Amino acid sequence: MVERGGESTVPISVLGFYAALVLWGVLIARGLSRPREWSLVAAIGLVLLLFLNVRYLIEGAPAGIAFFVSLYDVFDNMGLSMGETPAAMAACVGNACSLWGDTYTLHQSWGVAFFDRFVSAPALRTNALYIHLACNSVAFVLMHVQLLWSDRASRVISHAWLGRLTMMFLTIGTGAALYLASEHDAVREYGGIWAEWGFYSMSLCVFGAAMMGWRMARRGDWGMHRVWMIRFAGAMYGAFWLFRALLVVTGPLFREWETVSLLISIWASAPLGLLIAEGLRRRWDSRSSKASAVSLSS
Numbered sequence: 001m002v003e004r005g006g007e008s009t010v011p012i013s014v015l016g017f018y019a020a021l022v023l024w025g026v027l028i029a030r031g032l033s034r035p036r037e038w039s040l041v042a043a044i045g046l047v048l049l050l051f052l053n054v055r056y057l058i059e060g061a062p063a064g065i066a067f068f069v070s071l072y073d074v075f076d077n078m079g080l081s082m083g084e085t086p087a088a089m090a091a092c093v094g095n096a097c098s099l100w101g102d103t104y105t106l107h108q109s110w111g112v113a114f115f116d117r118f119v120s121a122p123a124l125r126t127n128a129l130y131i132h133l134a135c136n137s138v139a140f141v142l143m144h145v146q147l148l149w150s151d152r153a154s155r156v157i158s159h160a161w162l163g164r165l166t167m168m169f170l171t172i173g174t175g176a177a178l179y180l181a182s183e184h185d186a187v188r189e190y191g192g193i194w195a196e197w198g199f200y201s202m203s204l205c206v207f208g209a210a211m212m213g214w215r216m217a218r219r220g221d222w223g224m225h226r227v228w229m230i231r232f233a234g235a236m237y238g239a240f241w242l243f244r245a246l247l248v249v250t251g252p253l254f255r256e257w258e259t260v261s262l263l264i265s266i267w268a269s270a271p272l273g274l275l276i277a278e279g280l281r282r283r284w285d286s287r288s289s290k291a292s293a294v295s296l297s298s
């Protein structure tokens, strides 16, 4: 149970989420040699993503952010001695930006700024965040239906219509992200103008890949449509999962350099995700062309 006000506490929900992530990690590792298990891996990933994102809509932005910041507190405070305050870490008013109570009173300064931005924010800012995370979460789920389960889904709704719906949610979600990013020049703890333009570049990477996929479909070039949509999926995984996973490592590593760890995630996550997806696709394609060459020659 979580208590506040000077008590050291252990938030069970955070520990439970760590346990779920470990289980997911094991399944991902197994999935590398068992492609048939990917559907399960993807489904569990979607449940975890929705667990993180839907809580904003239920509990409100400050509570959602406090949970998010709490996920990093353990790693960022590792090895810190009493009274030490690294340059990239700060306290927040009443320690309300975390669920750890007095266990951890220092947090990444971007986490404190993130909480402060939404704790008594203008309605437009809060609504932009809700629209962004809701629309991008829906686009994330639909993208899986298109790529992994489109045979089954096409019995209910056509691939083309689902694609248009995915693009619509992605456009609205990215539009809201652009609005949020346009305010970041005033947020020093994020990296100011570097964070603002980093999020613009992230939007370009994700949305640009989706637009290329859409263009190829309009041309009837189904081979390149598939290529670009796999790249788009990689950029989405990068923007969401890689962005957050990188912070676990770079946060403690760069805690003497404020903004470095967040800026790495902002600038690198989506392009890195796209490149990884491209590399995996090439590997699958060369394997399946080798397999069909073998079956033809036998």
Ligand code: HEM
Binding pocket: 049, 052, 053, 064, 065, 068, 114, 117, 129, 132, 133, 136, 137, 140, 174, 177, 178, 180, 181, 199, 200, 202, 203, 206, 207, 236, 239, 240
């Ligand atoms: C197009 C790529 C993306 C961009 C440019 C982007 C940008 C942003 C920005 C600017 C914020 C708010 C930070 C603030 O204003 O203080 C944010 C937060 C958030 N975004 Fe995105 N985002 C992208 C992709 C995604 C995706 C694919 C999802 C979900 C599937 C997502 C879910 C969230 C969530 C849940 C938050 C709140 C922080 C958290 O709990 O992680 N974003 N994003």
